[in-house]
Amino acid sequence: MSNKNKELNKTSLERRELLKGLATVPVLGAFLVALWQKMRMDALKKSNLLSNLIQEKTPPAVVSDLSNTQHLNLGIIGYGGRGHHLVRGAGFATPEWTERTANNARENKLDKAFKTFMSQQDLNCSLIGVCDLFDVRAKEGIQASTNEIRPGTKPIQKATRYHHYKELLANDEIDAVIIATPDHWHAQIIIDAAKAGKHVYCEKGLTRTFDEAIKVYDTVKETGIVFQLGHQNRQVEANDKAKQIIDQGLLGPVNLVELTTNRNSPWGAWVWDIHPEGNASTIDWDTFQEQAPHKIPFGDEALKRFFRWRCWYDYGTGLSGDLFSHDFDALNQIMEIGIPKFASSSGGIYFYKDGRDVPDVWNATLEYPEKDLTVLYSATLSSNDPRGNRIMGHDATMMMGGHAGGGSVHGFIVTADSESTQYKERLEKGIINAKYPIYTYSPGSKQIDGVTSATSRYFASKGLLYTYKEGKRVDPTHLHIKDWLDSIRNSSQPKCNIEMALHEAVSCSMATESYLTGRRIEWDPVNRKLI
Amino acid sequence: MNYSRFQLISLTVLRVLVGWHFLYEGISKLINPYWSSAAYLLDSKWLLSGVAETIVASPTLLTISDNVNMWGLTLIGLLLLLGLFSRYAAVAGAVFVLLYYFFAPPFLGLEYSKPAEGSYLIVNKNLIEACALWVLYAFPTSQIIGLDRFFQVANKSGDDHE
Numbered sequence: 001m002s003n004k005n006k007e008l009n010k011t012s013l014e015r016r017e018l019l020k021g022l023a024t025v026p027v028l029g030a031f032l033v034a035l036w037q038k039m040r041m042d043a044l045k046k047s048n049l050l051s052n053l054i055q056e057k058t059p060p061a062v063v064s065d066l067s068n069t070q071h072l073n074l075g076i077i078g079y080g081g082r083g084h085h086l087v088r089g090a091g092f093a094t095p096e097w098t099e100r101t102a103n104n105a106r107e108n109k110l111d112k113a114f115k116t117f118m119s120q121q122d123l124n125c126s127l128i129g130v131c132d133l134f135d136v137r138a139k140e141g142i143q144a145s146t147n148e149i150r151p152g153t154k155p156i157q158k159a160t161r162y163h164h165y166k167e168l169l170a171n172d173e174i175d176a177v178i179i180a181t182p183d184h185w186h187a188q189i190i191i192d193a194a195k196a197g198k199h200v201y202c203e204k205g206l207t208r209t210f211d212e213a214i215k216v217y218d219t220v221k222e223t224g225i226v227f228q229l230g231h232q233n234r235q236v237e238a239n240d241k242a243k244q245i246i247d248q249g250l251l252g253p254v255n256l257v258e259l260t261t262n263r264n265s266p267w268g269a270w271v272w273d274i275h276p277e278g279n280a281s282t283i284d285w286d287t288f289q290e291q292a293p294h295k296i297p298f299g300d301e302a303l304k305r306f307f308r309w310r311c312w313y314d315y316g317t318g319l320s321g322d323l324f325s326h327d328f329d330a331l332n333q334i335m336e337i338g339i340p341k342f343a344s345s346s347g348g349i350y351f352y353k354d355g356r357d358v359p360d361v362w363n364a365t366l367e368y369p370e371k372d373l374t375v376l377y378s379a380t381l382s383s384n385d386p387r388g389n390r391i392m393g394h395d396a397t398m399m400m401g402g403h404a405g406g407g408s409v410h411g412f413i414v415t416a417d418s419e420s421t422q423y424k425e426r427l428e429k430g431i432i433n434a435k436y437p438i439y440t441y442s443p444g445s446k447q448i449d450g451v452t453s454a455t456s457r458y459f460a461s462k463g464l465l466y467t468y469k470e471g472k473r474v475d476p477t478h479l480h481i482k483d484w485l486d487s488i489r490n491s492s493q494p495k496c497n498i499e500m501a502l503h504e505a506v507s508c509s510m511a512t513e514s515y516l517t518g519r520r521i522e523w524d525p526v527n528r529k530l531i
Numbered sequence: 532m533n534y535s536r537f538q539l540i541s542l543t544v545l546r547v548l549v550g551w552h553f554l555y556e557g558i559s560k561l562i563n564p565y566w567s568s569a570a571y572l573l574d575s576k577w578l579l580s581g582v583a584e585t586i587v588a589s590p591t592l593l594t595i596s597d598n599v600n601m602w603g604l605t606l607i608g609l610l611l612l613l614g615l616f617s618r619y620a621a622v623a624g625a626v627f628v629l630l631y632y633f634f635a636p637p638f639l640g641l642e643y644s645k646p647a648e649g650s651y652l653i654v655n656k657n658l659i660e661a662c663a664l665w666v667l668y669a670f671p672t673s674q675i676i677g678l679d680r681f682f683q684v685a686n687k688s689g690d691d692h693e
Contacts, residue, residue, distance in 0.1 A: 021614075021680035027547050028612055031554060039562065109588035 044431075070489050073157075075129030075174045075198075077165045077189055078181030079141040081272070082203055083132075086178050086230070087141070089481040091120060091150050092127045094140050098149040120478045122152020123485050129174050131162040133284040134306075136277050164287065165189055169196040176488060178481075179203060180230075182309040183316040184291045187212035194223040199488045201481065203230040204329070205321025206505035210513065210530055213505035220498040228484035228494040229501035231329040235479035241441050242391075242398060242412055243334045250414065250439075251393025252422050254335070255372055259327040260387040261319065261379035269352050269360060269381040270310035270322075274303055289314075304355075311356035313516075318358025319347075319379045320512045327377060327389060329496065329504050335391070337373065338503050340366035343510035344520040351382035364511035377511075395420040396438065413437035532671065542672045546611050546621075549663055553624060554608025560601040568596045575634045576641040583634055603627060611667070614677015618668055625664040632657040 076087050084094065101114035130141030138161045145159035162168040168177070169192055176199035179189050187207045193200050200220075206229055207213045220227045233239055245251065263269065283306055285298040292314040296302055309315035310322055331337060347362030363378035391398040400412040416423045418434040426432040480496070487494040510521040513530060522531040534542065560566045568586075572593075575583035586592040604627065610620035635643060637651035649656070673679035 017680065020676055021678055023676045024543070024547050024612060024614055027551070028609075031551055031612070035555070035558060109584050112588075 072125040072175045073128045073173050074125050075168045075177045077131045077179050079132045079137045083180035089477040092144040094144045095147050118151050120151040126157045127159050128157050129168045130159045131165045131168045133288050135282040183208045187216050190216050191219045194219045194225045199226040201228045201484045205325040205508050206501045210509035217502045226488045227498045229496040231496045232476040232480040233330045234495040235476040239333050252395030254393045256392045257375045258390045259377040261323040262385050263381050264384035270308050272308050274307045317512045319362045320508045324377050325504050325508050339506045339523050340368050342367040342522050343514050345511045345514040395422040411441045414439040542670050543676045546667050550608050550611030553604050557605030574643050577636050579634045614673030614679050617673035618671050621664045621668040625661045628657045628661040
């Protein structure tokens with residue numbers, strides 16, 4: 001073979017080598033083209049869906065320096081189950097609680113209750129007064145005030161026990177009080193606290209009756225105290241996101257809202273434990289029933305009523321003040337609906353025939369003729385079927401949560417209506433499919449996206465138990481207490497201020513009144529009266 | 532390895548397809564800022580469910596898990612597709628898919644919240660893909676069709692000189 005031929009052969013060999021070595025590179029090219037097309041399609045989908053929402057507003061920061069500017073002394077009036085939680089929100093847990101949850105966390109790494117508590121912000125306050133009519137709980141409150149296992153610095157001061165709330169209010173060192181008594185005591189304590197110049201955080205429902213609500217409103221306004229009602233849903237990010245969507249008109253005209261409560265356990269129906277140490281010498285029964293319309297002597301029936309007070313109209317309003325109030329307030333937060341013109345309601349005691357006088361199946365209809373809106377609420381204490389809440393618009397429906405528990409932090413989805421006017425063109429073009437959500441909010445899953453995957457839908461339905469602020473897991477009750485303390489230091493209005501509280505109280509009272517009288521109730525905003 | 536032309540093409544097609552799948556699984560996670568391995572791990576059953584819980588419970592471990600998955604899948608996919616270090620890529624890929632398999636095996640009596648997209652009893656697509664990668668390890672093709680060929684040639688020519 002000549003040299004020339006050898007050269008030629010070598011070149012052709014090299015070329016074949018090269019071709020074999022690079023044979024699959026064009027596949028990578030094809031992959032990249034397909035990837036680019038896919039990305040372009042997704043981008044188009046996003047821009048055609050709720051693009052304006054995908055540019056999320058940054059939620060308010062959790063950490064602010066405000067809390068450290070002024071030390072505040074707190075008192076708790078009513079240290080029962082809810083009182084325990086509220087005081088934990090301020091940074092004080094009982095030693096029993098910290099020990100139990102720390103153990104739970106060791107056994108189950110996904111149990112974050114202890115960690116969430118310990119990573120709360122130190123709100124720079126002390127618990128210096130505890131008032132409870134049951135000795136056992138009062139003692140627990142004192143223990144909580146000195147428990148060193150808490151977020152931030154060690155407790156400064158041990159709390160004093162007060163047998164009567166008026167003694168607690170007489171302590172000039174106390175700046176602010178948390179009220180978590182049964183509802184029948186709320187009004188009188190708020191009024192006395194406000195007159196004593198104490199700022200007030202009161203658990204919901206605001207009051208037991210309509211008249212009390214008006215008195216409370218006027219007193220809070222006159223005294224100028226900082227008042228917060230205990231609807232911690234106000235701190236839940238999902239509700240802020242929902243509001244943004246509705247404010248932007250993405251649901252179109254909304255004429256019907258359905259709110260639901262679905263519980264199916266004795267605990268959920270307020271059949272709470274009767275404490276073994278509860279007796280005539282450890283419970284101040286006379287003071288307990290002082291504000292109740294009907295009085296009974298101390299005995300077994302009284303014990304039941306003391307620990308399961310939500311079952312009787314003498315102390316609360318049943319489903320209305322306990323659970324409807326939460327859903328109403330969340331809706332008021334999202335849609336600013338205010339007080340309805342008319343309310344009617346009905347229901348009955350159909351499952352828990354245990355001597356209670358509040359219904360266990362109950363529904364209420366609120367009419368807002370000026371807003372072209374009807375709000376339907378229905379509750380059952382004998383079925384767990386998670387119906388969720390639905391805000392039904394002409395263009396899209398927002399389905400919120402699967403469980404209507406207080407301060408529920410589950411996700412929500414928005415689905416376009418097949419007959420929508422706003423989305424007509426996009427529906428016809430197939431850019432939007434009415435069968436699938438056009439927006440999904442799943443707290444904690446990082447899935448804040450317009451293009452929903454099966455995973456994110458699954459996450460939304462599963463629902464994680466926390467609210468998220470800037471990706472940080474927080475207890476909404478802590479945020480709600482913090483909001484109140486910040487407002488005190490800042491002389492500003494907290495999120496569930498007395499105006500919001502009045503909306504809640506009047507709306508709930510109208511529904512309760514309708515159930516009790518069997519007639520439709522009308523609100524007269526000029527004379528502030530129920531007709 | 533001496534393959535017939537038919538065998539060579541069949542094995543290469545398998546390698547490129549598995550590579551493509553890995554590459555897109557990796558890239559789709561990389562371009563989705565909201566993707567997290569948490570959802571998968573939270574649904575873990577059987578032997579590794581404890582490990583899965585530990586990972587989800589720790590933000591650091593979860594971030595590591597997310598990154599290993601995103602970048603690992605992308606890199607393995609690219610190597611298989613181009614035929615570069617393909618035998619290592621095949622082993623690494625098999626380890627990945629076997630982990631997915633064992634974090635959520637379709638065994639009798641284990642129920643998952645997320646419905647499967649097919650019907651599986653003990654054997655599922657993860658196991659089959661792991662097996663396919665094993666075959667690719669046993670019958671390498673990248674030194675014939677793929678970038679590994681250049682290393683092969685370089686070595687050979689090196690040998691010639693000696």
